[in-house]
Amino acid sequence: MENSNIKTTGNVFVENPRMTARNVDVYYGDKHAINDVTIDIGEQEVIAFIGPSGCGKSTFLRTLNRMNDTIDICRVEGTIALDGQDIYAPSVDVVPLRARVGMVFQKPNPFPKSIYDNIAYGPRIHGLTKSKSELDDIVESALEKAGLWNEVKDRLDQPGTGLSGGQQQRLCIARAIAVSPEVILMDEPCSALDPIATAKVEELIEELKSQYTIVIVTHSMQQAARVSDRTAYFHLGDLIEVGNTEQIFTNPSHQLTQDYITGRFG
C-alpha cells in the first residue's frame, strides 16, 4: 500500500486506522529497543501484542501515549499519529494526548484514595465536569461500563486499595474509561490476576470493544486468541508478523511466529 520496504510479514495496514506508527525506532540510551516498526491500529478493534519477554512489546505500547517520556534516557524516532496527527510533534501537549489514549498497567495500581475519588481523578484534572451531579454520573457510568458498579455502589467512599486484585484492576480500567479515551492501552492487565478475575477482565474487554480501540500486551497466547481481532508478534525489537488473530494462531506465515505459537521458545 503506502510503504513497500516493510520487513513485517502479513498485513500491517487497515482500512480506517485510528493510530498509525511509521518506521518507529526506540532507544534506551545506547540500547536499540524497537527496530523500525510500522503498524496501523484500527478503529474499534482489539489488537494484541505478543512475544517473548524483552521483545519490546511493552516499550512499543508505551510509545503510543508517550509514557516513555517519563524515562529520561528513552528516545523515540519515526512517526506515530493519532487520527492523522503526529503525537510527537512539538506542538502536541501530552496531557490531552494521555486523556485520549488511556492506559491500564500490569499491576493494579489504584490511588490510595476512595473508590469514588479514583474514578473522579481523571475528570477532575481535565476539568470535564461542571457540577457534582455530572461527576457522579461519570463515576457511575464508568463503574458500570467496567462491570464494577453493582459490587461497589454501596461503598464508594471506601479505599480503592481495599478491593480484591481483580476488582482493583477493573477499577483501574474504569478510571481510564472515565476520561472518555479513544484508545485504551493495556499492559499485561491480567498477569497479576487469578483465572476468575482474568475471565471477568476479558469479558470486559469484549464489551468495551464496541466503543474503544484497545491495544493489549499479553504473555498469554490463549488470552490473545480469546480477546483480540488482530495480533502482532514482536521478537527482539522487530515486529515480525501482523495478521488476523485466527490466521496468526492457526496458520502463521513466519517461521519465528510459528515457533513461538507452538511453544518452541518464549
Add this chain to the structure above:
Amino acid sequence: MTLTSLLIILTVISLAFYFIAKRTVLIARSNGQVFHSLPNYYGLWAGSLAFFPAVVVLILWSIIDIQLFQSWVRDFYPPEILAAGGSQAIVALAKVENIVAGIRFGEPEAWVLQAGDAWIGWAATSTMLKSAVVLGLATVCGLIAYRQIDSDFRARNGVEKLISYGLIAASTIAILTTIGIVLSVLFETIRFFQLVPPTDFIFGTEWNPQFEGAERAGSGGGEAKYGMLPMFAGTLLISSIAIIVAVPVGLASAVYLAEYASPKVRSTVKPLLEILAGVPTVVYGFFAALTVAPAIKGLGESLGLTVASESALAAGLVMGVMIIPFVSSLSDDVINAVPQSLRDAAYGLGSTKSETTRQVVLPAALPGIVAAVILAVSRAVGETMIVVMAAGLAANLSFNPLDAVTTVTSQIVTILVGDQEFESAKTLSAFALSTMLIILTLGLNFFALQIVKKYREQYD
C-alpha cells in the same frame, strides 16, 4: 580481682565453651552423627549460657554490695550524727568513702577510720566472693549447656530464643530510661507544687522567680511569681515561626529532590542540605544574635516598627533554617518510597508532574511527612541555645514576634546554671517546667498521630 579482669576471664571462659561445644559437634558430625542444628549454634548456646547469667549476677552484685556497705557503715556513726540524720549522714558517708578511696583531709576522727577499715574489709571479701560466684556460675552453666549437646537437642531454637530475649532487654532499657526520666522530674515537680499552688503555676501570667542574689543586694523584695504562661507562649511563638519557615521550605526542597532533580543534582544537594543539620546550635545562635537579629531590627525600624534587639522573629527564623534538613531529608526518603506505579497511573491519565505530586504522591507520603514534621517540631520546642542567644531571657507574655521573649527550655537553663540550693521554689520550678514541657510534646505527638490516622492513604 578488679571488675575488668573479672570480665575478661568471664569472656575467655565463654569463648572457650563456644569453641569446645562447636568442636565437639563438628567432630561428632564427621563421625557420622546427625545433629538438629549447625555446629555454630551449639557453640553459641554453650557460650551464651556461660556468659549471660554470670554477667547479670555480676552487675546485680556490683550494684547491691555498695548499697549494703552504705547501710552497714551506719553502725559506726556516732549517735549524734544518726540523730541529726539528713545532710549530716551524707557528710559522714562521704568521709568514710574518702578513706576507702585513700583520700585523707587532715586527721579524720577515729570512728571514720574504723568504718573505713571495715568497709575495705567488706569490699575485699565481697570481691573475692563475687569472683568465685561469677566464674563458678559461668562454668556450671556452660557445663550444663555442654552436657545438653546431643543429636536431638535443638540449639538453633534455643539461640533464637536467646536473641529474642536480648532484643526485649534492649527495648526495655529504652522504656525504663524514659520512665526513669519522667519519674525523676515528677518527684521534684511534686515538691515544687507543695511550695507553689499548681493553679498559680499553670495559669499564672507573670514569671518572676525571686533571685536570692537580688534580694541580698536589696533590689529584690516583692513576691516571687511563678506563672508558666509567658514561657509557653514564647515557646509556641518561636516554634511556630520556625515551623512556618521549615515546613514549606523543607517540603518543597524534598519534592524537588525526589521528583524533579536529576540523580546527579540530588546526590550533591542532599548531602549539602544535611550539612545544615550538622551545624552546632551554638553557631546558629551566633548567626541569629549577630547577623539576623540586627538585620531584622534595622529593617523593622526603617519601616517604623519597634523591634527589640533580641526578637522572637530572629530566633524563630534561624531555628526554622536549622530544622529544614529534618523535614527535607526525611520527607525526601518517604516520597521516594511511594511506588512508581502510582505515578505511572497518574501520568497515564494525563496528569502533569505537579498534579501527580500534589494529588497522588504527597497524599500517599503523608504519614511519613507528618512524622518528619513532628520530629522537627520536637527539635524546635526543645531547642535552647538559639533562644538563649537570640531571643533574650525576658519572660514577656507576648505574641508579637518583634518582642523579646523566652522559652521554657532557656528558662530551665537559666535557673539551673550555677550553684543552686535544691530546697527553693526557684530551683524546683525548673522541674515543674520540664514536666509541663514533656506533657506538651507528648500531647503534640498524640495529636499528630491522630491526624495521620485520619488522613492516611494506605498504598499497596
